[in-house]
Amino acid sequence: MRVLETAQQVREWVKQLHAVHGLTIGFVPTMGSLHEAHLSLIDISRQRTDKTIVSIFVNPAQFSPGEDFDSYPRDEEADLELCRERGVDAVWLPSVDEMYPEGFSTYVEVEGLDTQLCGASRPGHFRGVTTVVSKLFNVVQPDVAVFGRKDVQQARIIQRMTYDLQFGIEIILGDTLREVDGLAMSSRNVRLTPEHRLEAPALHQALSEASSQFQEGINEAERLLETVRNRIKQDAPSGKIDYIQLVGWNDLQPVEHVDTKSLLAVAVRFGSVRLIDNIILEK
Numbered sequence: 257m258r259v260l261e262t263a264q265q266v267r268e269w270v271k272q273l274h275a276v277h278g279l280t281i282g283f284v285p286t287m288g289s290l291h292e293a294h295l296s297l298i299d300i301s302r303q304r305t306d307k308t309i310v311s312i313f314v315n316p317a318q319f320s321p322g323e324d325f326d327s328y329p330r331d332e333e334a335d336l337e338l339c340r341e342r343g344v345d346a347v348w349l350p351s352v353d354e355m356y357p358e359g360f361s362t363y364v365e366v367e368g369l370d371t372q373l374c375g376a377s378r379p380g381h382f383r384g385v386t387t388v389v390s391k392l393f394n395v396v397q398p399d400v401a402v403f404g405r406k407d408v409q410q411a412r413i414i415q416r417m418t419y420d421l422q423f424g425i426e427i428i429l430g431d432t433l434r435e436v437d438g439l440a441m442s443s444r445n446v447r448l449t450p451e452h453r454l455e456a457p458a459l460h461q462a463l464s465e466a467s468s469q470f471q472e473g474i475n476e477a478e479r480l481l482e483t484v485r486n487r488i489k490q491d492a493p494s495g496k497i498d499y500i501q502l503v504g505w506n507d508l509q510p511v512e513h514v515d516t517k518s519l520l521a522v523a524v525r526f527g528s529v530r531l532i533d534n535i536i537l538e539k
């Protein structure tokens with residue numbers, strides 16, 4: 257497995273594979289602290305392409321002042337070992353100085369899709385994500401890139417950006433992987449206290465309960481949202497609800513009834529750890 261540090265090294269590796277050997281390249285961008293859910297995205301990339309590259313970069317531009325940039329879990333050695341074991345062909349470890357050189361002043365923003373859900377409570381977050389992902393895409397120029405469905409708003413925004421900016425990259429969404437009690441896997445889970453860890457599965461249970469109601473014929477947003485709210489309040493009393501929203505899949509705007517594919521999504525803070533989860537409602 258190659259460990260690449262500079263954009264130039266990545267460009268040379270990619271050029272060799274693409275132009276000289278005619279191979280396809282799959283890309284899994286990450287912020288490290290890899291767990292089974294990241295590895296499942298790597299598996300998808302390996303199944304779909306000849307060579308897989310993973311980037312590991314905790315992107316300062318997507319954290320607001322006061323968010324958990326400094327305490328975001330980092331373990332480069334363990335990440336590299338996991339990538340090696342999983343058959344990754346190259347890992348790119350960009351530096352902050354190379355990604356954001358002095359005077360950096362160019363940002364990529366997808367309008368409209370970031371007004372609700374995490375976009376409302378984390379202003380500037382998605383601008384940081386789309387800026388770094390477009391820089392990573394420009395350097396790697398993959399055929400396929402794989403993102404997790406847990407960060408569904410991020411995935412939808414990246415799909416839109418890729419289409420609008422004609423990157424010519426196929427974006428694949430990997431399913432959310434869960435612990436046995438239903439908690440969505442996340443790098444932030446390790447920072448939950450034991451008490452919060454016990455309460456955290458309530459997010460998935462609440463969404464599943466509303467999804468069952470929807471399958472039984474209830475499609476009014478208010479009733480489904482109330483089910484989620486009540487279940488979280490009851491089973492995760494120390495969680496602070498950031499949002500519970502039901503939005504359309506295409507425009508990510510609130511809906512009153514579920515008539516077409518929609519997204520029921522939650523964000524809850526347990527102390528300084530903010531967890532998100534979602535479920536798709538579709539007949």
Ligand code: PAF
Nearest residue numbers: 285286287315385388407
């Ligand atoms: O989902 C993540 O880990 C990050 O937001 C991403 C896509 C790697 C951009 O920094």
